[in-house]
Amino acid sequence: MPKQVKAPPQGGGGSPVYGLGFIGAVTWFWPQARDPKEKALAVLKAMVWPAFLVHAAFKVLDK
Numbered sequence: 136m137p138k139q140v141k142a143p144p145q146g147g148g149g150s151p152v153y154g155l156g157f158i159g160a161v162t163w164f165w166p167q168a169r170d171p172k173e174k175a176l177a178v179l180k181a182m183v184w185p186a187f188l189v190h191a192a193f194k195v196l197d198k
Contacts, residue, residue: 153185160184 160181168174180187 156184157181 161178164177164180165174168177
């Protein structure tokens with residue numbers, strides 16, 4: 136029988152950091168929302184907060 140080879144461990148240390156960032160982003164965007172549509176948009180913005188961060192950084196670096 137052939138010897139089974141274990142797969143190498145996968146990286147994944149960013150999940151807790153992203154999770155804390157998500158919670159922080161929701162607490163930042165949520166109070167600014169007034170109606171349910173804006174609250175849903177606040178949650179969506181919180182999901183993609185790294186994209187906002189990178190966009191702002193590139194904007195600063197461009198000047």
